[in-house]
Amino acid sequence: MEGDSALTDHKNCIRVVAAEIERNGRFLITQRRPTAVLPLLWEFPSGRVEEGESDERALVREIRERMDVDVRVGKLSMFIKHEYEDYSLDFCVYRCELLTEEIQPRRVHDWRWVETHEMDQYEFPPADAQTIEKLLGGR
Secondary structure: OOOOHHHHOOOEEEEEEEEEEEEOOEEEEEEOOOOOOOOOOEEOOEEEOOOOOOHHHHHHHHHHHHHOOOEEEEEEEEEEEEEOOOEEEEEEEEEEEEOOOOOOOOOOOEEEEEEHHHHHHOOOOHHHHHHHHHHHHOO
């Protein structure tokens, strides 16, 4: 029925997993490609969880596809629920260990190792910005 608020308020929910990878006091961040949604913004390496896929499996797959590296997925570090205009986002950040030394930017525009005090020099999407705030507040 037109105007039914139950129908118009329903948003698609997307589950995204991200890797918090720290080495020697620096965190790995990646830059979204120019053609991506929210182009050229910075983020923890991340990707969508496909239907029937565990968070851990999705994170290993996405990191391999995006940077041609392997990770060991550890504990859940943060969970953020963020409402965008057209959809809601369940954003799970896991502590991960990088198992491969050489990063190859396959499906990212760029990547950097940054210290926490340098994070404000990079523009992050809203959900990622919340995780950065939590990360900085917890250290």
